Amino acid sequence: MSALLPFAAAGNGLTDWLAGLFPAGVPFWILGLLGAVIAFALIMVFVSVLAMFSTWLERKVAGHIQVRYGPMRVGGWHGWAQAIADGVKLLIKEDIVLADADRALFKIAPCLVLGAALAAFVALPFGPNAIVADLDLGVFFILAVSSVTTLGVIMAGWGSNNKWSLYGAMREAAQVASYEIPLGLSLMMPVMYYGSLSLHRAGEMQADWFGLHWYVFSDSFWLAIPSFILFFTAALAETKRSPFDLPESESELVAGFHTEYSGIRFSFFFMEEYAAMYLMSAVGTAFWFGAWNFPGLELLAGSALYAPLAVTVFVVKSMILVFVMMWVRWTVPRIRIDQVMTMGYKYLTPLCLILVFLASVWEWAKAALTGA
Amino acid sequence: MDDTTMERPLREGERLVELDVRTQDVEINMGPQHPATHGVLRVLLRADGEILTGAQSHLGYLHRCAEKIGESVDWLQYLPYTDRYDYLSAMNNNLAYSLAVEKLLGIEVPERAQYIRVILAELNRICSHLVAVGTYGLDIGAFTPFFYALRERELLLDIFEKICGARLTYAFIRPGGLMNDAPAGWTDQVRAFTDLFERKWREYWDLLVDNKIFVERTANVGVISEEQAIAWGCTGPMLRGSGVDWDLRRDQPYLVYDRLDFEVVVGQGYRGTVGDCFDRNYVRMYEMLESNRIVRQCLEQMPEGEIQHPEVGLVLRPAPGEAYVGIENPRGELGHYLVSDGNKIARRLRVRGPSFSNLALAEHLLPGCMLADAAAIIGSVDIVVGETDR
Numbered sequence: 001m002s003a004l005l006p007f008a009a010a011g012n013g014l015t016d017w018l019a020g021l022f023p024a025g026v027p028f029w030i031l032g033l034l035g036a037v038i039a040f041a042l043i044m045v046f047v048s049v050l051a052m053f054s055t056w057l058e059r060k061v062a063g064h065i066q067v068r069y070g071p072m073r074v075g076g077w078h079g080w081a082q083a084i085a086d087g088v089k090l091l092i093k094e095d096i097v098l099a100d101a102d103r104a105l106f107k108i109a110p111c112l113v114l115g116a117a118l119a120a121f122v123a124l125p126f127g128p129n130a131i132v133a134d135l136d137l138g139v140f141f142i143l144a145v146s147s148v149t150t151l152g153v154i155m156a157g158w159g160s161n162n163k164w165s166l167y168g169a170m171r172e173a174a175q176v177a178s179y180e181i182p183l184g185l186s187l188m189m190p191v192m193y194y195g196s197l198s199l200h201r202a203g204e205m206q207a208d209w210f211g212l213h214w215y216v217f218s219d220s221f222w223l224a225i226p227s228f229i230l231f232f233t234a235a236l237a238e239t240k241r242s243p244f245d246l247p248e249s250e251s252e253l254v255a256g257f258h259t260e261y262s263g264i265r266f267s268f269f270f271m272e273e274y275a276a277m278y279l280m281s282a283v284g285t286a287f288w289f290g291a292w293n294f295p296g297l298e299l300l301a302g303s304a305l306y307a308p309l310a311v312t313v314f315v316v317k318s319m320i321l322v323f324v325m326m327w328v329r330w331t332v333p334r335i336r337i338d339q340v341m342t343m344g345y346k347y348l349t350p351l352c353l354i355l356v357f358l359a360s361v362w363e364w365a366k367a368a369l370t371g372a
Numbered sequence: 373m374d375d376t377t378m379e380r381p382l383r384e385g386e387r388l389v390e391l392d393v394r395t396q397d398v399e400i401n402m403g404p405q406h407p408a409t410h411g412v413l414r415v416l417l418r419a420d421g422e423i424l425t426g427a428q429s430h431l432g433y434l435h436r437c438a439e440k441i442g443e444s445v446d447w448l449q450y451l452p453y454t455d456r457y458d459y460l461s462a463m464n465n466n467l468a469y470s471l472a473v474e475k476l477l478g479i480e481v482p483e484r485a486q487y488i489r490v491i492l493a494e495l496n497r498i499c500s501h502l503v504a505v506g507t508y509g510l511d512i513g514a515f516t517p518f519f520y521a522l523r524e525r526e527l528l529l530d531i532f533e534k535i536c537g538a539r540l541t542y543a544f545i546r547p548g549g550l551m552n553d554a555p556a557g558w559t560d561q562v563r564a565f566t567d568l569f570e571r572k573w574r575e576y577w578d579l580l581v582d583n584k585i586f587v588e589r590t591a592n593v594g595v596i597s598e599e600q601a602i603a604w605g606c607t608g609p610m611l612r613g614s615g616v617d618w619d620l621r622r623d624q625p626y627l628v629y630d631r632l633d634f635e636v637v638v639g640q641g642y643r644g645t646v647g648d649c650f651d652r653n654y655v656r657m658y659e660m661l662e663s664n665r666i667v668r669q670c671l672e673q674m675p676e677g678e679i680q681h682p683e684v685g686l687v688l689r690p691a692p693g694e695a696y697v698g699i700e701n702p703r704g705e706l707g708h709y710l711v712s713d714g715n716k717i718a719r720r721l722r723v724r725g726p727s728f729s730n731l732a733l734a735e736h737l738l739p740g741c742m743l744a745d746a747a748a749i750i751g752s753v754d755i756v757v758g759e760t761d762r
Binding site for chain 1: 398509514519583
């Protein structure tokens with residue numbers, strides 16, 4: 001969470017709120033440090049609960065798609081405690097580090113992977129005032145930090161001293177390097193619409209008018225819908241989800257880069273996957289689907305209920321996109337690495353560039369006509 | 373050529389630099405424990421990155437001396453061992469062995485037994501192809517169709533359980549006839565399945581086989597030409613997928629197949645080239661429908677009567693001689709070559725299994741393909757290691 005400190009200087013979100021609690025004159029570094037600790041605790045708790053809920057949801061979704069029930073026993077009601085049981089099992093499992101592994105890389109990799117995913121949550125808004133640090137470069141920061149995950153995956157693949165793992169790592173590198181471009185470009189359309197890279201700002205601009213200010217329902221909807229499809233496709237590739245799950249493709253690479261991992265280290269990769277899924281879904285929600293706004297919710301603005309409801313709306317909307325990712329995973333086969341590359345470079349990137357061009361003309365024309 | 377030498381003399385200011393960075397092919401073991409090798413097949417792959425440059429399959433991890441056992445136990449005692457070659461089509465294995473022994477004995481089983489045998493063999497073919505298509509989906513990365521296929525397979529296993537008590541290894545079709553007659557209500561259960569199956573078949577087709585990604589992954593991959601398929605002794609869907617119109621049920625009819633009306637499904641190049649992975653899967657898909665038709669016809673034509681040849685007891689002593697019978701198993705021709713010296717134990721028992729010869733060709737298809745295609749090609753051969761190794 002050291003990433004938080006330099007940005008806290010912007011004086012936003014959590015740090016602002018903390019400053020109000022203390023008498024004036026408290027040194028800034030104390031506030032920053034305190035903010036970092038609180039932010040880390042909040043994000044860690046959120047991501048752990050999220051990962052637990054998502055594993056349970058994934059198994060239920062998979063089960064119902066596959067004409068079965070999924071977990072039904074642990075905890076009684078629809079196996080709600082299955083994820084807790086799984087978590088405990090992973091915690092108490094023997095921690096195996098292979099004799100021939102590159103021990104340092106092998107051990108750092110899961111921490112780096114999870115740490116990068118957690119760090120990206122800093123710039124993610126959960127509600128109108130629920131953001132750790134409202135960075136001007138919000139979405140850029142999220143993209144940049146979540147790419148560090150790739151480094152961890154490559155370290156894991158190399159450090160495992162297993163050829164299958166290495167294949168998984170190289171595929172991850174190739175895939176992320178190619179899909180980072182369409183992912184970034186597809187975000188340019190909303191960024192041009194809002195005139196800001198901040199997700200919090202995007203949320204504020206989509207308020208009121210009973211949802212009609214959402215980017216997908218705005219006057220730029222004809223750019224919003226294709227750009228969201230491109231964004232979602234690239235996000236699937238970025239989060240290693242099917243049909244782009246090549247780095248861990250079970251039927252080809254055994255388990256890809258995490259073949260040799262077990263116990264708590266394996267669970268770090270697992271948590272990262274769900275954290276990344278949520279992160280991408282949340283970015284999609286914030287930019288395209290009105291963030292924490294919901295038709296009628298603005299009537300409550302000012303009451304004590306507003307903030308918790310807004311956070312709930314945001315999380316539920318993001319989880320709907322997470323559900324779509326799961327739905328896709330259990331429906332389609334996996335594509336081949338050359339097809340992944342072809343799709344990224346020959347289709348997604350050019351389409352994104354065309355959209356960026358159209359969007360810049362459109363947004364410029366709008367601004368010129370309205371005199372804004 | 374040595375890459376440190378140059379053909380032309382060095383120009384002014386140029387110097388020769390020796391590169392110490394060289395690429396090397398990766399040798400990697402796919403199996404014996406690997407999710408995509410369907411059991412304990414081991415394929416040694418040589419790869420230049422994602423492109424395969426060589427492949428060699430290593431067999432024998434599941435060798436259980438089936439043929440030698442056949443030469444040391446009674447004719448009838450060997451029957452349960454046949455279940456274990458290709459455990460996904462045990463009824464057909466029983467049938468292949470029983471027909472060979474019956475040929476040696478020079479007998480023909482009663483008509484009702486023949487019809488029940490055909491029904492069981494064809495239901496077992498559907499059963500086996502369901503697993504083949506479902507696990508092929510797994511190889512390509514689609515998990516869900518497998519569960520759909522197992523859902524219908526479960527109904528079939530119930531049908532088998534009802535008639536013989538076992539769900540996987542039946543030892544039901546035996547030299548001389550059957551273990552017992554079909555119990556009351558069994559034919560209705562089979563008929564209900566045939567009606568249901570045609571509707572369910574559509575689901576696999578829409579969800580898996582006609583899926584854009586599935587087609588992209590299988591069409592034009594692992595193409596086997598007609599000549600190649602014949603030269604390597606491929607049989608079953610491997611052969612028919614390459615466009616060769618050959619089916620033992622029609623071309624060397626046994627039991628009552630000559631009285632039944634069915635099509636032999638041949639690869640058409642429906643989405644790519646004739647003989648690619650898609651075509652092999654296509655043949656399996658449509659064979660299931662044809663088997664369904666055969667079962668329906670059998671249910672209509674099946675007479676009442678005996679199910680066991682009266683002269684065949686528990687201890688058999690065929691007259692000295694030899695016999696070969698090959699039948700159309702779900703995976704191809706399963707043949708038994710038996711030699712009897714008049715004793716109650718076979719003199720020689722030799723099995724010709726389809727998976728073994730089909731697999732022989734597979735490793736020659738791999739070089740030049742991508743690593744992901746290895747799973748697609750090996751999956752499309754649809755081997756059961758129990759049979760390649762026996």
